[in-house]
Amino acid sequence: MRTGKNRTFTIDPKRTEAVREQIQRGKGIYGGDITRMPTRQGFAHDLTFQPAPEIRRHPEDAAEEADKSAFLRHTPLEVEIGFGRGGFLRHRAARFPHKHFLGFEIHKHLCIDMADRIHQQGLTNLRICFEDSRAALPSLLPERSIDRAFVFFPDPWWKRKHIPRRLLTPVFLDLLYPLLTDDGVLSIKTDVLPYAEIVEAMFAEDPRFVLRPEFEPIIFDDFAPTEREVYCLRQGLPFRSFCYTKNPNAT
Numbered sequence: 001m002r003t004g005k006n007r008t009f010t011i012d013p014k015r016t017e018a019v020r021e022q023i024q025r026g027k028g029i030y031g032g033d034i035t036r037m038p039t040r041q042g043f044a045h046d047l048t049f050q051p052a053p054e055i056r057r058h059p060e061d062a063a064e065e066a067d068k069s070a071f072l073r074h075t076p077l078e079v080e081i082g083f084g085r086g087g088f089l090r091h092r093a094a095r096f097p098h099k100h101f102l103g104f105e106i107h108k109h110l111c112i113d114m115a116d117r118i119h120q121q122g123l124t125n126l127r128i129c130f131e132d133s134r135a136a137l138p139s140l141l142p143e144r145s146i147d148r149a150f151v152f153f154p155d156p157w158w159k160r161k162h163i164p165r166r167l168l169t170p171v172f173l174d175l176l177y178p179l180l181t182d183d184g185v186l187s188i189k190t191d192v193l194p195y196a197e198i199v200e201a202m203f204a205e206d207p208r209f210v211l212r213p214e215f216e217p218i219i220f221d222d223f224a225p226t227e228r229e230v231y232c233l234r235q236g237l238p239f240r241s242f243c244y245t246k247n248p249n250a251t
């Protein structure tokens with residue numbers, strides 16, 4: 001991932017609105033049409049939510065749906081968006097076997113790798129979704145069903161034409177807010193410092209959220225860092241970390 005040296009980081013409200021409309025129509029980030037995601041061949045839309053290692057098979061039976069619905073009822077869930085290699089989420093799922101975890105990732109090879117690792121570790125409380133989280137989250141989960149949401153080192157999407165792919169936007173806050181429990185925490189890390197500034201400004205303008213740095217040690221304790229975090233630590237690259245909760249005074 002590029003760190004954006006000598007690059008400008010722009011916000012384009014028009015493009016943000018375009019993506020809001022796209023998501024409201026249930027569309028994902030690749031060309032706005034979820035069925036056109038380049039790596040999706042062979043994956044039916046409703047079969048992306050698979051217990052490991054079944055991500056490779058395509059059973060279109062009712063049992064699969066029943067299993068999915070049963071899993072999603074184990075709320076509140078912890079959700080990671082863009083889990084990459086997935087070390088953090090697997091570590092957390094292993095530590096809290098009675099909680100349930102859901103990871104989203106739009107790269108198929110990462111989903112397959114994660115599914116294999118989940119299977120090897122015997123983690124039955126962690127499922128993954130090969131999907132643009134922005135389209136999938138609101139359709140999969142009911143209100144107040146997430147008590148921890150993790151967004152670690154999201155892609156910055158520097159180019160103007162790629163801004164609709166950026167995850168941390170007001171559109172994302174609108175879709176996540178109702179899904180968080182009243183004491184739910186959204187945790188964000190980024191090493192793209194201009195992105196961090198935009199994130200800070202976006203939350204500062206949104207009265208529904210409050211910054212809660214005291215959650216950092218509670219959440220992170222000694223959990224496995226993500227791949228990008230390990231890279232930053234090794235290279236001595238600075239990164240920022242934020243925890244937000246719902247503002248109890250916001251109506």
Ligand SMILES: C[S@@+](CC[C@H](N)C(=O)[O-])C[C@H]1O[C@@H](n2cnc3c(N)ncnc32)[C@H](O)[C@@H]1O
Pocket residue numbers: 001029081082083084085104105106107110131132133134151152153154155167226227228229
């Ligand atoms: C820079 S990587 C960081 C991976 C990992 N979180 C880490 O810290 O090492 C960002 C990841 O987010 C995934 N991603 C980007 N947009 C996404 C979206 N809308 N829904 C789900 N995953 C997404 C990308 O495929 C990529 O793997």
